[in-house]
Amino acid sequence: MEHKKINKLGFTLVEVLVATAIFLLFAIGIYSSISMVFKIVYQSRIKILETAVLSEELEIARNLPYDSVGLLNGIPAGILVREKTVVRNGTSFNLVTSVRNIDDSFDGVLGGTPNDTAAADYKLVEISAICNSCVQEEPIILSTIVAPKSLEGASQNGALFIHVF
Numbered sequence: 001m002e003h004k005k006i007n008k009l010g011f012t013l014v015e016v017l018v019a020t021a022i023f024l025l026f027a028i029g030i031y032s033s034i035s036m037v038f039k040i041v042y043q044s045r046i047k048i049l050e051t052a053v054l055s056e057e058l059e060i061a062r063n064l065p066y067d068s069v070g071l072l073n074g075i076p077a078g079i080l081v082r083e084k085t086v087v088r089n090g091t092s093f094n095l096v097t098s099v100r101n102i103d104d105s106f107d108g109v110l111g112g113t114p115n116d117t118a119a120a121d122y123k124l125v126e127i128s129a130i131c132n133s134c135v136q137e138e139p140i141i142l143s144t145i146v147a148p149k150s151l152e153g154a155s156q157n158g159a160l161f162i163h164v165f
Contacts, residue, residue: 047140049088050129054142057086057095061125066148069123070099076123085132092132100124102145122147 011019061069061080070078076099086093104121123146130139 043134046091046131046134046136049091050093050131050140051142053086053088053093053095054127054129054140057097057127058125058142058144061097061099061127062144062146064146066123066146069125069146071097074099076101080125091134093129094132096128096139098126100126 064079068079070076071080071082072078074082078099080097080099082097084095086095100123102122102124124143125146126141126143128139128141130136
């Protein structure tokens with residue numbers, strides 16, 4: 001009777017499957033980490049672009065004459081456009097501008113005590129940006145205050161400030 005010697009130097013099917021499963025687990029983890037890093041970098045790039053676009057638009061509003069700060073065919077009247085699309089680095093952003101007159105309580109309010117007859121003390125310009133082609137849920141919003149060069153340009157009254165030392 002002849003006995004065959006069994007070669008035990010190879011791997012069994014179970015060992016190969018377990019090793020493959022462990023390798024896939026590590027590979028999927030590394031791939032997920034790398035794709036998450038790329039997603040975060042992309043979102044940061046989009047936010048930087050949006051902030052730059054918003055800063056440019058706010059700088060334009062700051063450099064306008066006070067009477068021109070407002071919305072085209074809006075209240076307060078001015079030359080700023082309510083909605084527009086801007087393209088930077090191949091990415092388009094939808095900008096929405098709003099301008100409001102602010103009645104500051106420092107010098108009284110309209111109909112209050114004291115009564116402020118020039119109720120538009122300054123203007124609040126707010127611009128929001130959202131990426132049209134990106135997966136972005138919340139817009140980025142920046143705002144600025146634009147004040148007239150004189151205290152209250154629309155009225156004929158003045159102000160006297162006294163500092164006592």
